Amino acid sequence: MEMLSGAEMVVRALQEEGVEYIxxxxxxxxxxxxxxxxxxDKVSHILVRHEQAATHAADGYARATGKPGVVMxxxxxxxxxxxTGMATAFMDSIPMVVLSGQVRSDWIGDDAFQETDMIGVSRPVVKHSFMVRDPKDIPEIVKKAFYIASTGRPGPVLIDIPKDHTAPNKTFPxxxxxxxxxxxxxxxxxxHSGQIRKAVEELLKAKRPVIYAGGGVVQGEASEGLTALAHKLNFPVTNTLMGLGGFPGEDRQCLGxxxxxxxxxxxxxxxSADVILAAGARLDDRVTNNVKKFCPGAKIIHIDIDPASISKNILAHIPIVGPVKQVLDDMLEMLNEHGGEPDQKALERWWQEIEGWREFHGxxxxxxxxxxxxxxxxVQALYKATNGDAYVTSxxxxxxxxxAQFYKYKRPRxxxxxxxxxTMGFGxxxxxxxxxxxxDAVVACVTGEGSIQMNIQELSTCLQYGLPIKIININNQALGMVRQWQDMQYGGRxxxxxMESLPDFVKLAESYGHVGIRVDRFxxxxxxxxxxxxxxxxxVFMDIYVDPNEHVYPMHIAEGSMRDMWLSKTERT
Amino acid sequence: MRRIISILMENEPGALSRVVGLFSQRGYNIETLTVAPTEDETLSRLTMTTNGDDNKIEQITKHLNKLIEVVKLVDLTEGAHIEREIMLMKVKATGAQRAEVKRTVDIFRGQIVDVTSTVYTVQLTGTTDKLEAFINAVGETQVLEVVRSGVSGIARGEKVLSL
Structure with missing residues (x-):
């Protein structure tokens, strides 16, 4: 059998997992x-300028491809x-494997130079973590780490490796x-097929249905099934922030x-819904507003791979624990095989009502x-310039x-x-x-002058690897969302x-070897x-100066129901 | 409502810290906690008592089950079960109290496991209620030191928690 050092085993294991980039x-x-x-030369290493950026880059890679991102x-x-990057991936269920070095195993606990209890520090923000205690275990640990990171509800997995376990002079089979x-x-x-059947029966009885699709649809490759099911039933679909692109944004049935x-x-x-099909979404506080007033007349069918996400915030009437893709595909198959039509008349009335709302604000x-x-x-100009095809990070x-509101995403990821x-600094x-x-893809990063400065040093990485990203810096010279809340809830204080004394972003981009363009007029x-x-x-770094006083609307009125919204600075529902 | 949750988990370093961490991270309360290896040395058995309504307990058990090292889990309070806690306690035993403490220990079917001229060390096994009743019976002013093991539990009848 081949004899390798711990370090060589780490690298070989990553090769075996088909890792392209670390x-x-x-x-x-x-x-x-x-x-x-x-x-x-099988695995390429990308040298970032700050470790936080390494995790976000691996995260972006994972979100775009579905494959685990790898960090060292x-x-x-x-x-x-x-x-921070691991916590970001954890909250959004992104597969990631992070390899962290650790001080020599016999120094652990002695406050050695650059020692941190990484297993302890990371515990609340990882799906799982491993400490290598014997170099012989490295292949098995790496295999398990990739398996855990990418199956079930995905998430980051940490492998902490003491330096002596990678020493070149000790080899192992x-x-x-x-x-x-x-x-x-x-x-x-x-x-569970019985639950799926119950859900289908409920969907067919619905008079005012809504499909509420989350990031699980995107991460779980369920977009095709969701789209087919929605089209078959002629039900409206709304996406969460994480679920955008899981249903085509320009589709007539898409409510945004x-x-x-x-x-x-x-x-x-x-x-106003009577049946809500929540697919791969977790009914979090940015969606529900006050949970006590949430969708009072709705029966909730909730599909999620993670049982702990079901009935955590809102009680599900029909819980279905399983992969969103398989469950939606099974629903469609049941509908196709056993027939059954939703109530067309009721749906027609429902769509009329929805169209009225759409016209009212839009x-x-x-x-x-x-x-x-x-x-x-x-954002509208970006949408037009890229024909709606770009990958957009923000x-x-x-x-x-x-x-999220003005770019209509066509496809998942x-x-x-x-x-x-x-996480500011993610974009x-x-x-x-x-x-x-x-x-070869067009990649745009929509950002602001606050966020971009939280990982601006990566402009240097972009030059090193020739990454032709287009940075759309929407510059309002303020932390816009903080300012908006201060306008609305803190008397404008x-x-x-x-953000005073901002850099000249054009010169800054140029000094990093890139192109800078400043835009002041529409x-x-x-x-x-x-x-x-x-x-x-x-x-290209586009520094675009915009109205610092603009607010994002609609906006939920705190403690209200889902229909309680500010629609502009002066109008509310 | 008080619950006794019993967990079989991998006997690995760090496993216990994940369980305990989960409770603080999600704002759940641990009242007692006891853990030791089982007859299968690769497994530990952990028993904890906690409080919460049905929804909270459901969330707790779901999140515990998600921990990679948790192999099996049961809420013992869902069925008939036996629970025991062991208490060691030092009690003042001077003058008239000396005989009175001895009688109380006998009533509660405890044992005196160590003696000095002024102190009895008492061992008592039973449910949490019984141990508390004993402390009350002896009187708090007499108690010098108490150490309790936390609750251990097992289901009644033929049900077993094993692989």
Missing amino acids: FGYPGGSVLHIYDALFQQ VTSGPGATNAI FEYPKKVKMRSYAPVTRG MLGMHGTYEANMAMH LRYEVDENGQMKPQQV DVGQHQMFA QWINSGGLG LPSAMGVQFAYP HSQSN EDLEGAMNEAFSLKDRL
């Missing part, structure tokens, strides 16, 4: 592994810097396991996003007569909501954002991960939300967009 940053505890990486960091600060067997981990592979900044029609339809906003640009116009804040944790590194996965926007996207092999 996003990482070297340091003392992982030097043996980096040396083993140097001596092979050193012990201590390298590992702790990766925590290497054989990569073909299968994983774990008596304590068996994710559900099928939803629901929740705190959801469309008027989506929130009204939810509140994401309207006021255009400034003096020509000051609105952030919404920027950071967190107002720009994120505008990108096209829209990439930190929904659960709401640029996740765009890098997407661009590595699809080098803008405590620490204004009339220049379309031309500038087209110019940026015509530079196919260059990263």
Whole structure:
């Protein structure tokens, strides 16, 4: 049998898993592994400029491809810097394997240089973690880590590796396991057929149904099944922030996003629904508003791979634990085989009502007569310039909501954002991960001057690897969402939300070796967009100055029901 | 409502910290906790008592089941079960109290396992209620030190928690 060192086993195991890219940053505890990486060319290592960016890049890669993202960091600060990215992946159920170096095993617990109890620090934000206690275990641990990260409800898995267990002078027989067997981990592979039948019967009885589709539809490859089922039944579909693209955004049956900044029609339809099919969504607080007032007349059918997500916030009348894809496919098959039609007359009335809501608001906003640009116009121009085909990553804040509302995503995995944790600094590194996965694709990062500065150093990585990302910096010189809340709830006192002394982003982009374009007037926007996207092999940083006083609407009124919304600065439902 | 949750989990370093961490992370309460290896040395048996309504307990058991190292789990309070806790206690035993404490120990079917001229060390086994009743009977002012094992439990009849 082949004899390998611990470091070589780590690298070989990653090769066996078919890993294309490792996003990482070297340091003392992982030097043996980096040396083993140097001596092979199957796995490419991407050198980021900060470990947080490594995790977000791996995350973006995973969201775009469905394959686990892989990260390597050193012990201590390298590992702790990766925590935010792991927490981000954990909240959004993204498969990720993080390898962190650890100090020598005989030094653990002695407060050695760059020692952190990474297993302890990461515990609440990982699906599982392993500490390598014997180098012989490395192949099995890596196999299990990838298996756990990518099955069931996916999530990040950490492998902490003490330096001495990767030493080049100690070798061990290497054989990569073909299968994983774990008596304590068996994710559900099928939803209960009796429950599925009950759900189908309920759907057919519905007079005011809504399909509420979440990130599970995207991550669980259930988009096709969902679309077919929705079309077959002629039911309206609303997507969560994480679920956008799971149903085609331009489809007549698409009501857009629901929740705190959801469309008027989506929130009204939810509140008035008699049956809600929640698919791969977790009824979180950004969707439900006050849980006591949530959709009072609705029977809730809830499909989720994670039993703990069901009836956590809202009681499900028909819970179905299983992979969303299989459950939706089974529902469609039942409908096709046994026939049964929904109540067409009732549906017709329901659609009329929905169309009325759609006409009433339809994401309207006021255009400034003096020509000051609105952030919404920027996203609309981006949509037009990219023909709706780009991968769009975003950071967190107002720009994120505008990108969710005004870009109509055609396909799953096209829209990439930190929904659960709401991590500023996510946009640029996740765009890098997407661009590595699809080098020829158009990748745009919609961001703001606040968020982009939380991982701006990655412009350097982008130059090193020639990533032609288009950064759409919606610059309102303020932390827009914080400012909006301060306007609405704190008497307009803008405590620490204004960004004074911003850098000249054009010069900054240029100093990193990229192209910078500044846009101040709406009339220049379309031309500038087209110019940026015509530079196919260059990263372009578009610094677009917009109205700092704009708010995101609709917006749920706190403690209200789903239909209680602000529709503009002056109108409410 | 008080529940006794009994867990079989992998006897691995770090497994216990995940269980305990889950409780603090999600704001659940642990009243007692006891853990030791089983006849199969690869498995530990953990018993904990906690409080909560049905919804909360359902969430707790679901989240515990999600922990990779948890192999099996049962809420013992759902069926007939036997629960025991062991208590060791040092009690003042001077003057008239010396005989009185001895009588109380006999009534509760405890044992005096160590003696000095002023102190009895008492061992008592039973349900949590019984142990508390004993403390009350002796009188708190007499008690010098109490150590309790936390609840252990097992289902009645032929039901077993094993692989």
